[in-house]
Amino acid sequence: MDQQPQYPVQGAPAAYPFKPNTPPKQWKAGLFDCFNDVGNLIYVLCFGPCAFASRASRLRKGDGWLCFCCYGGALPIRGEIRMRANIEGTACDDCLTIWFCPCCAAVQEQQEINELERAGLL
Template sequence: MAQPQMVAVQQQPGFSAQPQMMVQPGQANVIVVTQVTQRPPKDWTHGLFDCFSDIGTCCVAACFPCMQYGKNKQALNKSDGCCGDCCMYCVVMCCGFGPCLASGGRATVRAKYNITGDGCSDLCAHWCCSPCALTQEKREIEAMIAAGLN
C-alpha cells in the first residue's frame, strides 16, 4: 500500500491556506475555482424626479423622512427593524445634518448595486429634494430585491 504524499502549498498574503495537504494516490483531486464578475456601472432604474410614480412612498418620505430612511436601511441590510436607523436620522436631522447622513445611505445603495454617481451628487440629491431621493432609493432597492440581486 502506497503512503500518502505530502504536497507543500505556498501561502499568499491575504489568503489563509493549510501549509500542507494530503493527496491520496488513486483519488481524484478536485479544484474549485470561483470567478467573481463585476457588473458594469449602471444608472438608477428610476429618475430622481420620478418619485410621483410612487406617491405613497413620496408622501411618507416628505412627512416622515426618518421613517423612510429607516425602512430603506432595513430593506438594504435585510435587518429586522428600522427603529434604530429611524431614531438616528431624526436626531441627526434635528442637528441640521440630515442630508449628510442620508447621502451616506444613498452612497451605500449606489455601491451595493454598482450605480454611477459620487458623494457630491448624493449630497445634492438629499439637500435639494430628500423625499425624491429617499423614494428613488426605495424603488431601486425593491427592483434589486425583485431581480434577486439583494
C-alpha cells in the first residue's frame, strides 16, 4: 500500500481584525472614566446581571444565562474584549480589575464593545 506523505495542518487565519505584529493598545476609556458615562453606569449599577448578559450576547458568547454567574463569566468576557480590540493586559489584570472595581470594569467593557461595533469589528 502506497501511503501519501503527511503534512502538518496549517493554522487558520486569525479571526481578529489586527495583525499579530501590531503593538497592543490601551482601553479607549480609563477604568474610572465610568463617571463620564452616567447612563451606562446607572444601567450597570441597577441591572448588573442584565448588563453582563448584554455584553456576552454582543460578543456572541452566550444568550444571557451567564447573568447568574457574573464573576465566573466576567473574566473570559473581559479577555475576549481585550483580544478582539488588541488591548494590552493579562488575565491577572482582568481578574483584579473585576474583583476590586466590577462596576467600573463593566462600564469600561461596554464602552469598548460600543467602539468595536462602531468600527464594524463585531
